Amino acid sequence: MASLFAFDDVACQSLSETHGTPCFAYSGDVAEGQFRALRSALPARVRVAYAVKANAHGALLARFASLGASFDCASIGELKRVEALGLPPGRTFFAGPGKREAELRKALAMGVRIQAEGFEDLARVDALADREIALNLRVHPAFDIDEGNRIIGGSGPSAFGVDEEEVPALLAQAANLRHVRIRGLHVFAASNQRDASKLLAIHGAVLDLAKRLSERHGLVFEQIDLGGGLGVPYAPGQAPLDVQALGEGLSALLATHPWFDGELILEPGRFLAGPCGVYLARVVRIKESRGTRFAILEGGINHLLRPLLTGEPFPVKAVGKGTGEPSYTLAGPLCTSLDRLGEVALPELAAGDLLAFGSTGAYGLSEGMTHFLSHPVPPEIWVD
Ligand SMILES: Cc1ncc(COP(=O)(O)O)c(C=O)c1O
Incomplete structure (x- = not known):
């Protein structure tokens, strides 16, 4: 696993002399190492979708694409960057609490999987679509979340997703939409978490939520997207995330949820690129x-x-x-x-x-x- 610095002093000195300062330098080998370490620790039923917002550098995206990554986008700009990679369908996702119509049009044209963050997304996609569109519903869970630095906002009021307690009303409102079909659940509840057991506790609660939603509302989930939040050390002495433990924990969770035969998705940004x-x-x-x-x-x-x-x-x-x-x-x-x-x-x-x-x-x-x-x-x- 990578150290806090991707380049030693000699390399930093030489980069600064060659390219001038200030500058950023990215190591392709370190990025690849992060991806491979995570991918090999996860069960095959977990898809890794790199969160482009973390760093949209073209060479980084191309490297992750060549390793088999999928991509999580949150703007039309990110969608265009991923489009340029020429990926086969099914490898791009589109989330974000304020999607504009032009962005939804672009996502539909590219055939990406949309994470609907509320009724408006469902209704707009329905109005734009001329065929059946499977999409995921992003839910802001009601369960308590121990979120270290509150980037995502814990379990308080949130701009993201539909509040869990509002889901029945949303489903009733969406019942008459012609083209959209909710076929997945998306929950992203924590950020920069280096403790695998804390991540797994959230993932377990998300699977429980998915089970409740499918039992109560007859929803059939092809995908459950667990979001990002995989942490990295930012100070000496901080232990890195134990990806092996995360992978084993996810296998165990899949085994305890036999009703779910779809795929899990992780959307790490920080862990892969940081x-x-x-x-x-x-x-x-x-x-x-x-x-x-x-x-x-x-x-x-x-x-x-x-x-x-x-x-x-x-x-x-x-x-x-x-x-x-x-x-x-x-x-x-x-x-x-x-x-x-x-x-x-x-x-x-x-x-x-x-x-x-x-x-x-x-x-x-x-x-x-x-x-x-x-x-x-x-x-x-x-x-x-
Ligand atoms: C929807 C979504 N997925 C994934 C991520 C990536 O999170 P992280 O870099 O913490 O893994 C974010 C970050 O804000 C996000 O909003």
């Missing part, structure tokens, strides 16, 4: 202010927004300098005091020093605010 990426940026200046030491970098939340959103920094090292005690507040070059990449322990820094941020292959540049202040968009280097 470890392959490194973000390289140099220190522009060091500043002391009222007892705080700032290292001001070439890039900030325009390239890495996640630390600000979650309060959790990406792992960082000072290339060629080893580890150290002094603590720095890492600030970016933007004109806002929100531009922070974390409080970190690093050795004595000076202008020109190269910093490498690990595990930035997912929700790195894809989540950055690249337009803010119009700094150049950093190059993304694919290393095979």
Whole structure:
């Protein structure tokens, strides 16, 4: 399993000299290693659909496609990127709480499986379709969810899916639709979870929910989509997700639900793409202010927004300098005091020093605010 940094100091130095900084670099081997580790641990009845939002780099998508991945898209832009891969039907999914008509048209034209997030999606697809369309219903479950960093929102109010308790009303409302048929269930309830038993507890609850829905409403599920949420370490000492335990747990769950003979789907983004990426940026200046030491970098939340959103920094090292005690507040070059990449322990820094941020292959540049202040968009280097 990958370390926190896909590239060692020598490689970081050489990438920075060849391509300039700031830049992102992605290791094809590490991405492939993540995919293979997960795929080989899972039962054959589990499909792996890479969540494109984590990182839509063309070479990364092509690598996952060549390994047999399916793809989870959430915008017309992502659908077009996946369309360019020329995949056979059945390997693309389309989710999202605010799908516009043009996006639904595109999804129908591509023959992708739509995750309906409410009655509006069902009705719009029904109106656009000229044939029977099988789709999945995304449900926001009522069961309690221990969601570490609440990116998905736990079990409180949610913009995603239809609330579990509203499903009967939705089904009654949808009864007269002519073309759409609910043939799958989609539930995504947790994010960045590295504890396989916690993921499995949610997956078990989803299968129980599917059973209740099929018994009470006669729904026949070809697919149960368990969403993403497979976590990665962001700090030394954090244990990686035990994919073997996850695979064994999913086999056991399938065995305890003999009524379900369809396929399970996992939609990992972070797990597959996170470890392959490194973000390289140099220190522009060091500043002391009222007892705080700032290292001001070439890039900030325009390239890495996640630390600000979650309060959790990406792992960082000072290339060629080893580890150290002094603590720095890492600030970016933007004109806002929100531009922070974390409080970190690093050795004595000076202008020109190269910093490498690990595990930035997912929700790195894809989540950055690249337009803010119009700094150049950093190059993304694919290393095979
Ligand atoms: C519908 C859906 N599937 C999959 C993912 C990927 O999640 P993760 O990167 O945590 O695996 C997301 C992330 O927001 C999502 O919204």
